[in-house]
Amino acid sequence: MEEMAASQENDSEMDCSDNEDCYDYNDYYNDEDSDVEHIDLLKIDPEYFEYKCLSEEEIERLLNETVEDLSNRLRISLSLAKVLLHSHYWNSNEVIVKYEENPQQTLISSRIDPPVPPRNIIFTPTHMTCPVCVTLHHVDRFFYLSCAHMFCKDCWTMHFEVQVNQGISTAISCMARDCVVLAPEDFVLKHLQHKTSIREKYQHFTFQDYVKSHPELRFCPGPNCSVIVHSNEIKAKRVVCDQCKTIFCFRCGCDYHAPTDCQVIKKWLTKCADDSETANYISAHTKDCPKCHICIEKNGGCNHMQCYNCKHDFCWMCLGDWKSHGSEYYECSRYRENPNIAHESVHAQAREALKKYLHYYERWENHSKSLKLEEQTLGKLRARINEKVMSGLGTWIDWQYLFTAANLLAKCRYTLQYTYPFAYYMDAGPRKELFEYQQAQLEAEIENLSWKIERAETTDRGDLENQMDIAEKRRTTLLKDFLDV
Amino acid sequence: MANIAAQRIKREFKEVIKSEEVAKCAIKLELVDNNYTELKGEIAGPPDTPYEGGNFVLEIKVPETYPFNPPKVRFITKIWHPNISSVTGAICLDILKDQWAAAMTLRTVLLSLQALLSAAEPDDPQDAVVARQYKENLDMFKLTARHWTNAYAGGPSVNSECDDKIKRLVDMGIEEHQARVALSSYNWDLERATEQLFS
Numbered sequence: 001m002e003e004m005a006a007s008q009e010n011d012s013e014m015d016c017s018d019n020e021d022c023y024d025y026n027d028y029y030n031d032e033d034s035d036v037e038h039i040d041l042l043k044i045d046p047e048y049f050e051y052k053c054l055s056e057e058e059i060e061r062l063l064n065e066t067v068e069d070l071s072n073r074l075r076i077s078l079s080l081a082k083v084l085l086h087s088h089y090w091n092s093n094e095v096i097v098k099y100e101e102n103p104q105q106t107l108i109s110s111r112i113d114p115p116v117p118p119r120n121i122i123f124t125p126t127h128m129t130c131p132v133c134v135t136l137h138h139v140d141r142f143f144y145l146s147c148a149h150m151f152c153k154d155c156w157t158m159h160f161e162v163q164v165n166q167g168i169s170t171a172i173s174c175m176a177r178d179c180v181v182l183a184p185e186d187f188v189l190k191h192l193q194h195k196t197s198i199r200e201k202y203q204h205f206t207f208q209d210y211v212k213s214h215p216e217l218r219f220c221p222g223p224n225c226s227v228i229v230h231s232n233e234i235k236a237k238r239v240v241c242d243q244c245k246t247i248f249c250f251r252c253g254c255d256y257h258a259p260t261d262c263q264v265i266k267k268w269l270t271k272c273a274d275d276s277e278t279a280n281y282i283s284a285h286t287k288d289c290p291k292c293h294i295c296i297e298k299n300g301g302c303n304h305m306q307c308y309n310c311k312h313d314f315c316w317m318c319l320g321d322w323k324s325h326g327s328e329y330y331e332c333s334r335y336r337e338n339p340n341i342a343h344e345s346v347h348a349q350a351r352e353a354l355k356k357y358l359h360y361y362e363r364w365e366n367h368s369k370s371l372k373l374e375e376q377t378l379g380k381l382r383a384r385i386n387e388k389v390m391s392g393l394g395t396w397i398d399w400q401y402l403f404t405a406a407n408l409l410a411k412c413r414y415t416l417q418y419t420y421p422f423a424y425y426m427d428a429g430p431r432k433e434l435f436e437y438q439q440a441q442l443e444a445e446i447e448n449l450s451w452k453i454e455r456a457e458t459t460d461r462g463d464l465e466n467q468m469d470i471a472e473k474r475r476t477t478l479l480k481d482f483l484d485v
Numbered sequence: 486m487a488n489i490a491a492q493r494i495k496r497e498f499k500e501v502i503k504s505e506e507v508a509k510c511a512i513k514l515e516l517v518d519n520n521y522t523e524l525k526g527e528i529a530g531p532p533d534t535p536y537e538g539g540n541f542v543l544e545i546k547v548p549e550t551y552p553f554n555p556p557k558v559r560f561i562t563k564i565w566h567p568n569i570s571s572v573t574g575a576i577c578l579d580i581l582k583d584q585w586a587a588a589m590t591l592r593t594v595l596l597s598l599q600a601l602l603s604a605a606e607p608d609d610p611q612d613a614v615v616a617r618q619y620k621e622n623l624d625m626f627k628l629t630a631r632h633w634t635n636a637y638a639g640g641p642s643v644n645s646e647c648d649d650k651i652k653r654l655v656d657m658g659i660e661e662h663q664a665r666v667a668l669s670s671y672n673w674d675l676e677r678a679t680e681q682l683f684s
Binding site for chain 1: 489492493496550552553554586587588589593
């Protein structure tokens, strides 16, 4: 299912890259065109995000262009430009403003120059002793950074080798005691000229440091994936890797989490990890049928349950009659706070807090499990379709709409899952009420869709497609109103 | 690389031997083996500190990548100090970690350690028990540190009360060092130390 979801994502991503193709930074008119289009797209799709999946070579080119541009504008060396950019999170404008205001202070704060200028170096002797290897060398063999601490060539090489082997690259400093001056890239590379493997390691580490310090770049978190995502918008939006299809948040690099923001999801996940024991204990995997009390194990993703024994329809979440969920007001996603809690004892308040957390946690966990179970449903579906195609009942293309439906269901349920941490940390009030209303609406439609997909062969295609449309509309409406990036 | 290490140690060894600190008996350096990979250092407890009068022996191991990496140093003499483990002698000092610079020498290390004995940094502790005592009861800390200096580093005897308490525990069959650690950790409260030892 993930594969399918990704390929669908890919289609929409291709739309944006088409759009990006006409986006030319140097062309004023196109630029404006694209701006108009951009606003329109955001109106239709609140998750719309312009980004590019690039290779290491492409990123290197991009970084080099930034470096060259700054070097030309400030008339400084490339190496210096690179250090300045790295220490300012690759914000050229900030470097330019600071440098033009006070070049000396900028160089000191970027650890390019020492806080106190060194005394003039006077080469009187022809030979001197290197303080590191305590060997007498000709002055020709001595090199130094802006701090004028002199060391012989071999010692610099050894120093860089040891540091690189410890994983240090952009933060290698001078060898003198208490000296904070950093060794710029060209200085390091010059001394690693004959050490090919160390040189490569160094370049690999510096590149990693550059990408990590650049807010517009993000390494794809997929295993063994070398893709780097670039976007001019530094926002918590969804990225799908072109190569490995991993879906993640551009800003934090973790699993995509709309409508919850990066800080809140981090807080939520830490909380869940801390409290998981209790929560797991309480939310067991099986429940009894509320009517005939037979034990039921949930084996599908849909929360609309039908007891195989007594055929009673009920909701897995609240164990209420499904009838009150379907047509009328679906409210089992809403947590009802005890209005008199302020007057209760500390103990009761703690219990209430745990109850509240469990309410959201159970739903969060339940949708996560449903996502996995629906993946299995899709596998079974695929097998059944295969059988049908083999026995001449239509072609693969005829049944394709079922996969599209399953992908849409996954996408909707994923968003639904991430609405629970959002609601948990929301302050009570009319906005939360609106949110929970929309969440309930979305949840109801998702369960309808899941129910229909599980019974796909007996569901009318038109009916299913209509349900898909409704569910996706609910999802985008919620995101439009609450996705705040 | 090992070549530079040996070369440097040879040179530093001479430097320390000739230094004015050695002349004042403040620091000492001895070779343990012939290939300059292990040395024995010694520092005198600085005046006006609880360590005054004591001599503290250090184990110095020189890594192959010396001087590009710092030497590994720990106290062999048992010592009561917030930045030094009272159990292992491990030291928490920035220049022995990330603040090391290749231009530093064993002499600078020994002098820095001596400076650490005069100015502890309880907010960056190696030994949590000692650090807490230092912050909560400085006089008790000084008494304990002086007692340890007397017991392990050859410092002058100052408080016979401490010795008496240790003797009481030894008479009960407790090993002397263990008794000292227990009493030191409980601010020389004999009752609580006993309780801890027999629980």
